[in-house]
Structure formats: C-alpha cells, structure tokens
Amino acid sequence: MPVDPAATGAAAASPAGRAPAMQHRITLTINGTRRQMEVAPWTTLLDLLREEMELTGTKKGCDHGQCGACTVLLNGQRINSCLALAVTKDGAEVLTVEGLAAADGTLHPMQAAFVEHDAFQCGYCTPGQICSAVGLLKEGHARSAEEIRELMSGNLCRCGAYPNIVAAIEQAMQQAGVAAR
Amino acid sequence: MNRFSYSRPGAVSEAVRAVQAEAGAKFIAGGTNLVDLMKYDVERPRRLVDVGALPGLDRIEEQAGGLRIGALVTNSALAYDPRIQERYPLLSRAVLSGASPQLRNAATTGGNLLQRTRCYYFYDTGTPCNKREPGTGCPAVNGVNRIHAILGTSEHCIATHPSDMCVALAALEASVEVTGPGGDRRIALADFHRLPGDQPERDSTLGADEIVTAVQLPPKGFPANYTYLKLRDRQSYAFALVSVAAALEMDGGSIREARLALGGVAHKPWRDPQAEALLRGRPATREAFAEAAALVLKDARGYGGNTFKIELARRAIIRALSQAAAGTPQPIADKHIA
Ligand SMILES: Cc1cc2nc3c(=O)[nH]c(=O)nc-3n(C[C@H](O)[C@H](O)[C@H](O)COP(=O)(O)OP(=O)(O)OC[C@H]3O[C@@H](n4cnc5c(N)ncnc54)[C@H](O)[C@@H]3O)c2cc1C
Ligand code: SF4
Ligand code: FES
Ligand code: FES
Numbered sequence: 035m036p037v038d039p040a041a042t043g044a045a046a047a048s049p050a051g052r053a054p055a056m057q058h059r060i061t062l063t064i065n066g067t068r069r070q071m072e073v074a075p076w077t078t079l080l081d082l083l084r085e086e087m088e089l090t091g092t093k094k095g096c097d098h099g100q101c102g103a104c105t106v107l108l109n110g111q112r113i114n115s116c117l118a119l120a121v122t123k124d125g126a127e128v129l130t131v132e133g134l135a136a137a138d139g140t141l142h143p144m145q146a147a148f149v150e151h152d153a154f155q156c157g158y159c160t161p162g163q164i165c166s167a168v169g170l171l172k173e174g175h176a177r178s179a180e181e182i183r184e185l186m187s188g189n190l191c192r193c194g195a196y197p198n199i200v201a202a203i204e205q206a207m208q209q210a211g212v213a214a215r
Numbered sequence: 216m217n218r219f220s221y222s223r224p225g226a227v228s229e230a231v232r233a234v235q236a237e238a239g240a241k242f243i244a245g246g247t248n249l250v251d252l253m254k255y256d257v258e259r260p261r262r263l264v265d266v267g268a269l270p271g272l273d274r275i276e277e278q279a280g281g282l283r284i285g286a287l288v289t290n291s292a293l294a295y296d297p298r299i300q301e302r303y304p305l306l307s308r309a310v311l312s313g314a315s316p317q318l319r320n321a322a323t324t325g326g327n328l329l330q331r332t333r334c335y336y337f338y339d340t341g342t343p344c345n346k347r348e349p350g351t352g353c354p355a356v357n358g359v360n361r362i363h364a365i366l367g368t369s370e371h372c373i374a375t376h377p378s379d380m381c382v383a384l385a386a387l388e389a390s391v392e393v394t395g396p397g398g399d400r401r402i403a404l405a406d407f408h409r410l411p412g413d414q415p416e417r418d419s420t421l422g423a424d425e426i427v428t429a430v431q432l433p434p435k436g437f438p439a440n441y442t443y444l445k446l447r448d449r450q451s452y453a454f455a456l457v458s459v460a461a462a463l464e465m466d467g468g469s470i471r472e473a474r475l476a477l478g479g480v481a482h483k484p485w486r487d488p489q490a491e492a493l494l495r496g497r498p499a500t501r502e503a504f505a506e507a508a509a510l511v512l513k514d515a516r517g518y519g520g521n522t523f524k525i526e527l528a529r530r531a532i533i534r535a536l537s538q539a540a541a542g543t544p545q546p547i548a549d550k551h552i553a
Contacts, residue, residue: 056221076218076219097254099318105317111291113317114247114318117245117247118321119243119250119263122265124223166317169317169320170316175295183548185316187450187452188317
C-alpha cells in the first residue's frame with residue numbers, strides 16, 4: 035500500500051535531491067524484533083539496514099552481488115542484501131551479524147570459531163563471511179574442506195584469510211555435529 | 216537507480232495486466248540481475264511488478280512422467296531437490312556451477328531464463344551498444360571481446376547468454392510455460408532464446424507482457440551418463456567462458472542417444488542436431504567425439520579476444536562427452552578434471 039510520506043513523517047530512504055519517494059509500508063523482523071517501516075521501492079535491504087536501522091555490521095563491498103560482504107540471513111537463508119529490494123521482502127525475518135550472539139553477549143559458535151582461528155585481517159568481509167557460514171551450516175551440503183571452499187565462494191576476502199576461514203568453519207561444523215566425509 | 220512504482224499482485228492474470236497496462240513496466244523476481252542492471256541505469260523500469268507473491272509457482276510437481284518447475288522455484292531449491300538430483304543430475308550440476316550460494320538462494324527459475332548478457336559494453340551506458348540502445352553500434356566486434364560469442368553471431372551483436380541452467384535445459388529438451396494477454400502457450404527451450412540477427416535488443420521470443428509460469432522437463436533425464444563441464448577464469452563464482460552439457464544414453468559401448476549443448480559461445484544455449492545425429496549408433500570413442508566437436512564448430516568465428524574459445528570449445532566437447540560416456544561427471548567441489 036503506498037503511503038504518503040508527508041502524512042506519516044517517515045524519512046524517505048532515497049538519496050538527497052531526488053523526487054519525494056513513494057513509500058510502502060512493510061514489516062520485517064530484524065534480529066528478533068518486529069518492525070514496521072516505510073520504504074521507497076528502490077531501497078535495497080542493505081541500505082535499509084545500514085542507513086535506516088543503523089545496523090552497520092552488514093557491509094557494502096561491491097553493491098553488485100560480486101563479493102558477499104552484504105550477506106544476511108533472510109528467513110534462514112543467506113542472500114546478498116545489496117541485490118534485494120526491501121519492499122519485495124515484506125514479512126520476512128532478517129538476521130544480521132548483530133543478531134548472532136546471545137542476549138548476554140555470548141558469541142555464536144561461528145563467531146567464536148572465527149576469533150579462535152584468527153579468520154580475518156582487516157575484518158571488512160567478516161560479517162558477511164560469518165553470516166554466510168551460518169547459512170552454509172544450516173543448508174548442510176558441505177562435509178569437507180573442499181566443499182566448504184566451493185560453497186563459501188560467494189564471499190571474497192581481499193586480505194586472503196581463506197585458510198583460517200575454512201579452518202574456523204570446519205571447527206564450527208564439528209561442534210555442530212556434522213560428520214566429515 | 217531511477218524512480219519507479221511498485222506492486223505485488225496476488226494472481227498471474229493481475230500481474231500480466233499490470234505489465235500490459237504501463238509501458239516500461241517489468242516483472243521482478245529475485246532481483247539478482249534486474250537490480251544490478253538498474254544500479255547501472257541499464258534497466259530503467261517505470262514500474263516493477265513483483266511476481267514473488269504469485270500463488271503456486273514455487274513448487275516442483277510431477278507432470279506427464281517428467282517434472283514441472285514453477286517459475287519461482289529458486290536455483291538452490293531446484294538444484295537440491297531430490298527428484299532433480301536423481302532424475303536430472305545434469306540440471307542440478309549446471310545450476311550449482313552458477314553464481315554463488317547466496318545468489319542461488321535468491322535467483323529464480325524464471326529470472327535465470329531471462330537474465331541478460333554480461334557483455335561489458337552492455338553494462339556501460341557510456342558506450343554504444345545495439346542491445347541496450349538499438350542502432351548505436353556494437354563496440355565489442357572490434358573491441359574487448361574475450362567473453363563473447365563464436366557461434367550464431369551477427370555484425371550487430373556478438374553477446375552470449377550467460378546462464379548455466381539454460382544450457383542443461385536445452386540438452387534436456389525442456390519447454391517453457393508462459394501466460395500472456397492472449398492466454399497460455401508453451402515454448403520449446405530451443406525457441407525461447409534467439410540469435411541476435413538485426414534485433415539484438417530482443418534476447419528471447421517472450422512477449423514484453425508475457426510471464427513465465429513454469430519450465431517443463433520431459434521424462435528423459437539421462438541420469439547415468441551425463442556431465443556439465445564449465446570452464447572459466449576462476450574455479451567458482453564466475454561465468455562460463457565455455458560450458459558443455461553432455462547427456463548420453465548408452466547401449467554397451469555405443470551411443471543410443473546423444474544430447475550436447477554449449478554455453479558461453481552464443482546468444483542462446485547452442486545445440487547442433489547434426490552433431491547429435493552423428494553420435495547416434497556410434498561406439499563411444501574419442502574419434503567420434505572429435506568428429507562431433509568439429510561439426511559443432513565448423514562455422515565458429517573468433518573476433519580476436521575470444522578466438523581461443525574455438526579450440527577451448529573443441530577440447531571441452533571431447534572431454535565432456537568422454538566424461539559422460541564413462542559415467543564420471545565433472546565434480547562440483549573438486550575442480551580436478553577427471
Ligand atoms: C555476481 C554474479 C554472478 C553470477 N554468476 C552466474 C553464473 O555463473 N551462471 C549463471 O547462470 N548465472 C549467474 N548469475 C546470474 C543469476 O543466475 C541471475 O541473476 C538469476 O538467475 C536471475 O534470477 P532472478 O530471479 O534474480 O531474476 P530477476 O533479476 O528478478 O529478473 C531477471 C529478468 O527476468 C525477468 N523475469 C523474472 N521472472 C520472470 C517471470 N516469471 N516471467 C517473466 N519475466 C521474468 C525480469 O523482468 C528481468 O528482466 C550471476 C549473477 C551475479 C550477480
Ligand atoms: S555484443 Fe551485443 S551487448 Fe555487447 S556491445 Fe555489442 S550489441 Fe551490445
Ligand atoms: S555488497 Fe553485496 S555482494 Fe558485494
Ligand atoms: S579480512 Fe580483510 S577482506 Fe577479509
């Protein structure tokens with residue numbers, strides 16, 4: 035349903051200097067919290083998270099589906115948030131890197147494994163790597179280091195931390211009881 | 216991105232009407248190709264009609280001994296469906312060789328069919344391009360054309376269709392179910408994509424106001440002797456320079472039926488009925504495969520940067536047919552070539 039932004043007072047999620055946005059009311063459950071918001075149809079999920087929700091853990095690398103830095107879990111499945119228009123995801127559950135740790139701050143086992151294995155250098159790709167790895171584990175199609183590498187190929191790391199990333203994921207997989215093949 | 220209006224209809228007929236009613240209206244599914252192109256201003260739709268809420272299109276169903284894949288079935292759901300893996304492993308392998316897990320989770324069957332070329336000039340609005348702006352010329356013919364076509368080109372466009380899924384669908388003789396203002400029709404996959412000719416702006420034979428509702432797979436899936444061999448600049452998360460879908464039905468050491476389709480070499484998945492006929496009834500030998508490859512490539516033409524593809528395709532065809540005949544399909548995770 036288009037909503038008049040002036041009437042709702044919602045911030046238009048459009049770059050400054052452009053025509054007023056035609057807003058759509060959507061509901062998203064972001065990291066467990068249900069939120070209603072007004073979005074312009076051209077707002078990507080990535081921009082919504084970073085610019086509107088102040089959840090800047092999800093990174094913008096290429097903005098074109100080519101790097102994986104923007105990976106989040108949508109209804110439990112990893113996707114590139116830079117190529118998803120927020121308006122098309124009405125009703126969805128979104129999990130970002132900010133939502134992985136427990137309420138008391140205990141790290142998600144995948145986060146802990148990344149820390150333990152020093153699976154990063156600059157850290158820019160890391161939130162995407164971790165969300166992607168959580169999705170990978172859930173999908174359950176990887177059993178070997180080779181398969182981890184193939185099924186993590188959607189996440190580039192310019193620092194080349196790949197060996198430690200694979201080691202971290204292998205550890206988290208073992209902890210989750212996935213038998214190696 | 217340009218400004219546009221958006222709607223999310225709940226019925227196929229409504230979606231068709233919405234696109235028909237407004238010039239410049241387009242369907243959007245996963246958005247992984249369309250949103251990318253909109254960010255580059257290559258696509259500038261006035262309205263997006265979201266097909267995501269259309270009922271019943273996210274299922275894979277039994278149909279006439281084969282399977283019917285709804286247009287909204289994601290590439291991941293398709294590739295990992297146990298029926299597809301058992302009966303059409305060629306299709307599963309082809310889909311899993313494309314893009315990345317994240318993209319495959321979002322990308323749909325309909326969107327994959329209609330994804331546009333990755334030609335660099337097509338993406339760059341600062342350059343001419345007959346596909347993007349008819350009549351402006353094709354800088355790729357005498358320009359940077361490493362990824363471009365070697366078969367079925369025209370002077371107006373030498374772009375390739377980038378899909379892996381469609382190459383397998385071509386080999387499997389799938390067909391596409393569509394609905395438009397005039398009702399339903401079915402298009403053989405071979406006739407769905409087209410050669411550029413003097414209308415490179417048209418990728419397919421689908422009307423602008425027609426919607427893809429499903430892809431139909433005929434019963435024959437070639438689950439014993441098949442391979443999808445994809446050659447590219449890096450081992451994953453890259454488009455094919457050349458890919459080969461090979462599917463054989465063997466009778467001892469000889470070939471009862473052969474299907475061969477190539478990706479990365481033309482404006483559409485490339486099939487050659489003559490080469491397939493040549494293989495029929497022949498012993499599965501390297502000589503037979505080499506003859507078939509020579510036939511497929513007899514009219515191939517290089518444009519400088521892509522001339523290497525002719526020899527690459529020849530070798531890929533021979534290797535793919537050898538793998539298929541031996542029942543040793545190309546592994547997905549282990550890129551060591553069997
Ligand atoms: C970095 C990157 C790498 C990639 N690598 C590969 C690769 O190696 N191999 C490969 O095959 N693909 C690859 N892809 C492409 C990917 O497969 C496509 O983007 C995807 O399949 C498109 O599906 P979608 O649902 O997201 O389509 P959308 O982007 O939503 O739509 C694409 C087009 O299809 C139209 N459309 C969608 N659904 C329908 C329908 N039901 N009826 C009529 N029209 C419709 C839209 O109007 C639009 O024109 C890659 C993409 C990216 C970004
Ligand atoms: S090859 Fe086709 S898409 Fe590429 S520049 Fe030429 S006309 Fe455009
Ligand atoms: S920012 Fe989305 S894939 Fe690079
Ligand atoms: S840690 Fe720097 S890009 Fe991966």
